[in-house]
Amino acid sequence: MHYDIHGLTAPEAPTILLSSGLGGSGAYWTPQIAALAGHFRVITYDHRGCGKTGGVVPETGGIAAMADDVLEIVAELGLTRFHFMGHALGGLIGLDLALRRPNLIDKLILVNAWSKADPHSGRCFDVRLELLNASGVEAFVKAQPLFLYPAWWMSENAVRLAQDDAHGVAHFQGKENVTRRIAALRAFDVDARLSEIAAQTLVIATRDDLLVPYTRSLRLSEGLPNARLSLSDSGAHAVNIVFPDVFNRELLSFLTG
Template identity: 30%
Template sequence: MPIAAVNDIQINYRLEGEGPETIVLVNGLADDLTTWDYQVPAFLDAGYRVLRFDNRGVGGSSTPEGPYTSRMLADDTKALVERLGITGFHLMGTSMGGMISQEYAINHGSDLRSLVLSCTYADPGPFCSRLFDVWAELAPAHGVPFVMREVTLWAFTQDFFENRSAELAAFEAEMAAMPWPVEAYLSQLNIIRKHHTADRLGRISVPTLVQAGEEDVLIPVRLSRRLHQAIPGAEWATTRGGHACLWEHPDHFNTVLLEFWARHRRTAPPVG
């Protein structure tokens, strides 16, 4: 995959499709660009070009010393799209990626055609703050694979655990085998611990959809709802599943996003 040198780091990215409009996808904590494997085919089929990439600190991108912030990674995203000559795009971020995308919209909003914020918040609040403090203590003591195995318990619904055991085992094995240094994990974890945009969301002026998994317990739906209420004119949607709804119920997730983008694209999709 190609590499872009921006902001004194190397960013691993993948740009696919020939559509006249581009969707830029921003990953969550510890996730590389394969996060979107269940989304990209549907987005390409709908006539979009799709950019996905590894945030600093994970995958094939550089892992400079941290800690990192959501603004820092928003500026990485800005530098990458400028390097690739992408303008007027649809920005979509999930979880930590949604926090990065908020900072992008606040600080570089004129670049955007639309914004989707998935399973995310403007402020972690007391519950998430305590949970992420626990992760920060667990990682140095037990390693990142241990923490990622624990994250699985928060990401999927009870129905997934009870009825989709083979898929669950595959996700658990992938997360538990993650070869990721503790320092890099903690650098990204700082983003979701310190993110705060609640007092600046009024600056977002592009068409925005805030989406949540209807059974999300990792980032409680009430926090996503507060984010939605603070963004002028934002739309709201829930989809089936929990925090990992994009993996657990990708067809429903993709349909909701594509319906939103269809209302905000400049050009009609290709015929045939």
């Protein structure tokens, strides 16, 4: 597992581990790293099958296998307790860890995540897989921003998106890995077990998320005993990129409050 450590370096420093969504890249959290680095030892990592970790996503094991990858990093660093922030699929990893290893998780942040996949999200993934299988990698990558960002933001960041497209094609994680990762997040269901998670949790969602209905976050905030909901009108699925300053203030308030 490839991981990077930012910010505070002392082993005893308060630590937060960041897990990205389907793209699986630790670089997804770039807008948050500087804000967190003055307060925490910040750990980002590339999921199995992605980026510098590479390799093949196991055919079985689902989200639990992805959480086991995190535990490999935890063991190597000797972490005994840490904060965890996950975006979408990364949030599912956080929920799995909080259920299986509650002693490890201090505060939990879930960004546009879910306890059980919504049928609408399934429709979106069907379309994306059809693009991948019928039209190829370039079409799959080019469609990705449509599910991540508001239209106005894409209009204002056309050059950046073109660069992201080129990078996404050049470093594509592979059709088999994408298919298996989507299958894992679709199969994930801890809806009936939310009451077992005692960690203080910040649930962040946006009403204009095209990929994951914000009602999934409402369900998380209602089902988790110690959850706080931060719901905004705009920002879409990748709200931490669209509105990083607002996102970072809310995040630090929760972590340091």
